[in-house]
Amino acid sequence: MSFANAFRLFYMANWTGISAKQQDEIDRLATNIPTREIPTYDDLSYDDLPNDHLILNKPFLLSPLATSKWSSSAKFRISSADETVSLPNLSALRPYAHHIVPVANTLQQQFSEFERTEKPLGEVLDLWEEGKGKGLYVKDWHLMAEIESEGSSVNEVYEVPDCLRDDWLNPPYTPNPRLTQLENGRSSASTSDFRFTYLGPPLTYTPLHRDVYGSYSWSANVVGRKVWWLFPPDRLDQVKDQHGELVFDVRDLEDEGGAIKILQQEGEIIFVPSGWHHQVVNLDFCISINHNFFSSPTLPRIYDTLRTSQERVEESISDVKDMIIQRLGSEGDVWEKEWVEEVQSLLERDAGWNWKGFWQTVAKNTPPAPSHLCPPVHLRDEWIRHVIERFKLRREWVLQDDIRIIIEDIQQSIGICDDLR
Ligand SMILES: O=C(O)CCC(=O)C(=O)O
Numbered sequence: 001m002s003f004a005n006a007f008r009l010f011y012m013a014n015w016t017g018i019s020a021k022q023q024d025e026i027d028r029l030a031t032n033i034p035t036r037e038i039p040t041y042d043d044l045s046y047d048d049l050p051n052d053h054l055i056l057n058k059p060f061l062l063s064p065l066a067t068s069k070w071s072s073s074a075k076f077r078i079s080s081a082d083e084t085v086s087l088p089n090l091s092a093l094r095p096y097a098h099h100i101v102p103v104a105n106t107l108q109q110q111f112s113e114f115e116r117t118e119k120p121l122g123e124v125l126d127l128w129e130e131g132k133g134k135g136l137y138v139k140d141w142h143l144m145a146e147i148e149s150e151g152s153s154v155n156e157v158y159e160v161p162d163c164l165r166d167d168w169l170n171p172p173y174t175p176n177p178r179l180t181q182l183e184n185g186r187s188s189a190s191t192s193d194f195r196f197t198y199l200g201p202p203l204t205y206t207p208l209h210r211d212v213y214g215s216y217s218w219s220a221n222v223v224g225r226k227v228w229w230l231f232p233p234d235r236l237d238q239v240k241d242q243h244g245e246l247v248f249d250v251r252d253l254e255d256e257g258g259a260i261k262i263l264q265q266e267g268e269i270i271f272v273p274s275g276w277h278h279q280v281v282n283l284d285f286c287i288s289i290n291h292n293f294f295s296s297p298t299l300p301r302i303y304d305t306l307r308t309s310q311e312r313v314e315e316s317i318s319d320v321k322d323m324i325i326q327r328l329g330s331e332g333d334v335w336e337k338e339w340v341e342e343v344q345s346l347l348e349r350d351a352g353w354n355w356k357g358f359w360q361t362v363a364k365n366t367p368p369a370p371s372h373l374c375p376p377v378h379l380r381d382e383w384i385r386h387v388i389e390r391f392k393l394r395r396e397w398v399l400q401d402d403i404r405i406i407i408e409d410i411q412q413s414i415g416i417c418d419d420l421r
Contacts, residue, residue, distance in 0.1 A: 064267025097122030214305030
């Protein structure tokens, strides 16, 4: 081992960024954990997953066996004196030092988020190795898309567990890296996927939130342990302030908002159901990998989340509707076409997608994984049919020709041949 590496190892082993007060907080968090009230499986067969978790929308964990063969579990860990938790091997991240990564400063709250910047990963690693940047949290780093854009395979980091491969947001083992063409002719990894890597020192955290699109998520601790506070949709009363806004940090609340509290050990994977709010604090220096994803059992929930987002958008620009009617008159559907376009374009910016994106995703992903790792086809088609039936009652069905064409294709692929209008 070189002197530099020995120094780094010594430094990480004595992560001196932590004050006595912070160590007390870590100890308090680590010891105040109730008995686990959700199941942990060594081996979860896909046959059991839809009924036990996806349809019921209930959380679970996979034991460290799920990640024991991942390359990152070998490369990114340095064993520590306490054998249950490793130290991060930051040198093993150096091959990715040129990636520009989002960095949250978790010591600096800015409205309902943290102050965020983007930097080359190498600069953040330098800071940590110098004992600085103890509040910096690299979040939402598209490591997998970057690896694929550089012509390599994500197998150099991980392999998606079989039971989680029916993922309609991230085709597993993406055959064609999704590239964004830059103006200078070079290409960069697209940020259109939902496969993220997180890394940060002890006590960096992610405030209370719900995942994009109402998706499920899974999150694997490659290095370190995390505490999770999970809130089913019907248990949110205690985490709202007097204005009905969600609190930022549930640790500020008495009883921590009555959450389901989980200590996720190194190597474990946690599954967070659709629409469940959650907060996460890193107890150790953590490296984690997560996916936001959905599949057919949760299509109705994803549909409802988008519908609700649209209602919010429509309310926020109701004056624009009046202006369009004033300009074009309320006869016929000319005004309404313009209004629908306006709303869909704002919805895309606000919620990250709109109805066109929703239906394109459904169309692209039938079927996304081998059939034994998906729900039975008749059930999948029933969920798809259910959302199509509901969509046909909407004005967008009538007014947006491009969406109708996508849905007609989906109907054909699942054998619905009824009169389409
Ligand atoms: O690990 C974290 O800090 C946050 C992860 C998270 O919120 C998620 O996977 O949805």
